[in-house]
Amino acid sequence: MNLTKKDLSNAPKIIVVEHLNKFYGTFQALKDVSLSVQQGEVVVVIGPSGSGKSTFIRCLNRLEEHQSGRILIDNTELTNDVRNIDSIRRDVGMVFQSFNLFPHLSVLENITIGQIRVKKIIKTEAEKIAMELLERVGIPEQAKKFPGQLSGGQQQRVAIARALAMKPKIMLFDEPTSALDPEMIAEVLEVMKELAKSGMTMVCVTHEMGFAREVADRIMFFDHGQIIEQATPEDFYNNPKSERAKLFLSQILGH
Amino acid sequence: MVKTKTDPVRWLKENLFSTPGNAVLSIVVVLVVGLFFKSLLEWSFTKARWAVIPANFRLLMVGPYPLEELWRIWASLIAISLAAGFSWGTSTREQPLPRAPFVLLGAISLLALVWQFGNPSGTLVPVACAGLVAGVFIGRAIRTENRIHYFLWTALFFVCVILIGFDFGRGEVPSSLWGGLLLTVLLSVVSIVASFPLGVLLAIGRRSKLPVVSGFCIVFIEVVRGVPLIAVLFMAQLFVPFFFPPDFPQLDKVARAIIGMTLFSAAYMAENVRGGLQSVPSGQDEAARAIGLSATQTLFLIVLPQGLRAVIPTIVGQFIALFKDTSLVEIIGLTDLVGIGEAVRNNPDWLGVTREIPITLGVIYFIFTYSMSLAAKNLEQRLKTSN
Numbered sequence: 001m002n003l004t005k006k007d008l009s010n011a012p013k014i015i016v017v018e019h020l021n022k023f024y025g026t027f028q029a030l031k032d033v034s035l036s037v038q039q040g041e042v043v044v045v046i047g048p049s050g051s052g053k054s055t056f057i058r059c060l061n062r063l064e065e066h067q068s069g070r071i072l073i074d075n076t077e078l079t080n081d082v083r084n085i086d087s088i089r090r091d092v093g094m095v096f097q098s099f100n101l102f103p104h105l106s107v108l109e110n111i112t113i114g115q116i117r118v119k120k121i122i123k124t125e126a127e128k129i130a131m132e133l134l135e136r137v138g139i140p141e142q143a144k145k146f147p148g149q150l151s152g153g154q155q156q157r158v159a160i161a162r163a164l165a166m167k168p169k170i171m172l173f174d175e176p177t178s179a180l181d182p183e184m185i186a187e188v189l190e191v192m193k194e195l196a197k198s199g200m201t202m203v204c205v206t207h208e209m210g211f212a213r214e215v216a217d218r219i220m221f222f223d224h225g226q227i228i229e230q231a232t233p234e235d236f237y238n239n240p241k242s243e244r245a246k247l248f249l250s251q252i253l254g255h
Numbered sequence: 256m257v258k259t260k261t262d263p264v265r266w267l268k269e270n271l272f273s274t275p276g277n278a279v280l281s282i283v284v285v286l287v288v289g290l291f292f293k294s295l296l297e298w299s300f301t302k303a304r305w306a307v308i309p310a311n312f313r314l315l316m317v318g319p320y321p322l323e324e325l326w327r328i329w330a331s332l333i334a335i336s337l338a339a340g341f342s343w344g345t346s347t348r349e350q351p352l353p354r355a356p357f358v359l360l361g362a363i364s365l366l367a368l369v370w371q372f373g374n375p376s377g378t379l380v381p382v383a384c385a386g387l388v389a390g391v392f393i394g395r396a397i398r399t400e401n402r403i404h405y406f407l408w409t410a411l412f413f414v415c416v417i418l419i420g421f422d423f424g425r426g427e428v429p430s431s432l433w434g435g436l437l438l439t440v441l442l443s444v445v446s447i448v449a450s451f452p453l454g455v456l457l458a459i460g461r462r463s464k465l466p467v468v469s470g471f472c473i474v475f476i477e478v479v480r481g482v483p484l485i486a487v488l489f490m491a492q493l494f495v496p497f498f499f500p501p502d503f504p505q506l507d508k509v510a511r512a513i514i515g516m517t518l519f520s521a522a523y524m525a526e527n528v529r530g531g532l533q534s535v536p537s538g539q540d541e542a543a544r545a546i547g548l549s550a551t552q553t554l555f556l557i558v559l560p561q562g563l564r565a566v567i568p569t570i571v572g573q574f575i576a577l578f579k580d581t582s583l584v585e586i587i588g589l590t591d592l593v594g595i596g597e598a599v600r601n602n603p604d605w606l607g608v609t610r611e612i613p614i615t616l617g618v619i620y621f622i623f624t625y626s627m628s629l630a631a632k633n634l635e636q637r638l639k640t641s642n
Contacts, residue, residue, distance in 0.1 A: 061545055063541050086547060086549070089544065089545060089546070090547045092545075093545070094545040098538055100538040100539060100541065100542035101542070102557055102561075104560050113546075113556065114546035114548065117556065119547075159542075162546060163546065165546075166547060
């Protein structure tokens with residue numbers, strides 16, 4: 001199993017969340033959520049559907065606005081200030097459940113558009129970086145194709161490359177394998193494992209137990225908009241403390 | 256698919272006479288259609304006086320445009336042919352050269368040389384055809400960026416407008432002398448070109464979070480869509496002068512008609528584009544924002560290209576409708592193709608000639624609208640393969 005646990009004792013806190021509250025109308029999606037993530041840490045967020053875990057990581061790059069509490073990303077607070085939001089989005093990459101590749105652009109253009117338009121990198125340089133990333137996720141031969149011509153697993157790997165092209169400090173994964181056919185899950189998880197081992201700070205919403213056990217430094221269990229339990233993977237899977245976590249684990253491990 | 260040779264009798268049995276009801280229906284339809292075409296053909300080969308068309312061909316094409324200034328039209332036409340050939344050539348560079356269009360161009364040229372389209376300068380038709388062919392070969396030979404075509408066509412547009420209307424030391428050709436097909440094409444091209452960006456802006460404005468902007472767009476769109484085009488054209492004639500100071504040179508009728516049609520078409524365009532924008536999933540917006548693109552970049556680089564693609568057929572349908580609706584300018588005293596047709600019909604020299612003109616006009620309109628349909632189909636096909 002995971003024998004070489006990272007030493008995070010001296011790593012700075014790159015994500016700090018304090019007393020976060022988020023409402024949809026009168027429904028409270030997040031209730032007083034507080035946590036911090038250290039640089040290089042891999043946090044896996046699990047919980048039943050509707051528990052607020054996706055809402056939580058979407059708050060981290062302001063795809064959702066929170067109503068109260070504080071979010072600090074690399075010491076910059078997420079407020080309504082557009083400059084802060086833009087600078088944080090440059091540092092935070094995101095991978096979505098439904099890939100959300102741009103269907104009218106080629107694979108290569110999907111990966112270069114952010115570099116060229118946001119970071120103002122010249123096209124040839126951006127394409128070089130894109131090709132390196134496609135090598136890294138294992139599909140350089142697909143560069144000229146369009147997203148619609150790729151399999152789900154390949155599309156998700158392109159989406160990871162697209163996020164990495166912005167050289168983010170943090171990567172957010174919102175159920176990256178949930179929309180994939182079973183035989184394609186492994187290829188995406190392989191890329192994510194490699195990324196975790198390279199020292200990337202990652203927050204992943206996923207139900208992939210094997211992945212969580214192998215690379216997660218910490219498991220966060222969400223229910224009803226609250227963090228119910230935080231523990232190392234071994235502790236969490238072997239002796240969950242809360243009743244709700246026990247119930248949840250029995251449901252997803254039961255078959 | 257493999258085409259299998261079918262026995263015609265069996266085909267008839269299976270497709271037209273499968274049940275007694277179908278058999279009756281088939282016989283009735285064949286009889287009605289047959290009778291119609293029989294009398295149509297009989298009429299067109301015996302009674303019809305087709306001479307009215309060549310005799311008035313120049314009038315139908317350009318209206319009262321002065322004969323000694325026709326070179327302006329020819330120059331524009333040849334330039335457009337060259338550019339169209341060039342764009343066509345570049346976009347089909349990878350495909351083998353089709354033969355049919357060239358045969359058609361050759362036939363038209365030959366016809367022009369023999370018959371001259373009722374006008375000595377008809378001999379310039381082969382020159383325009385040659386220009387088109389030359390354009391195709393230039394387009395296939397030169398490596399170009401897509402951007403060149405936008406520049407080319409924008410420049411050409413202004414060149415043609417200047418050519419057709421402006422003073423070249425021998426007096427301008429006032430717009431009151433523009434007519435026939437020339438006026439129809441001019442009105443529709445300018446209105447289409449102007450209403451497209453305006454409609455896109457209105458669609459974007461309608462989605463704006465600023466109440467002033469979205470409110471203005473909604474009111475404009477709903478009011479214009481609630482008024483018939485004839486009323487818009489009348490209002491453009493009467494109200495446009497209000498917006499200019501009294502000592503300012505007044506816009507002529509053609510410009511006012513163009514303003515009316517542009518505003519009318521833009522309101523419909525806005526709703527079509529809005530439909531397209533709504534069809535783009537919200538995940539596209541989120542993904543674009545997540546990699547740091549600004550709201551404006553997201554709109555113009557990600558959402559708009561996909562939204563417009565989704566509504567190409569609707570937009571082209573609207574352009575076709577606008578092209579045909581230009582015939583309404585007759586009521587504000589402009590003589591477009593239909594207007595000239597009416598004038599010819601009322602000419603005492605051609606008393607009793609009634610059906611020949613509308614049939615010809617129908618064919619001319621069909622050639623234009625069907626070409627637009629084909630171009631749209633082609634565009635869709637090309638975008639589909641890149642998607």
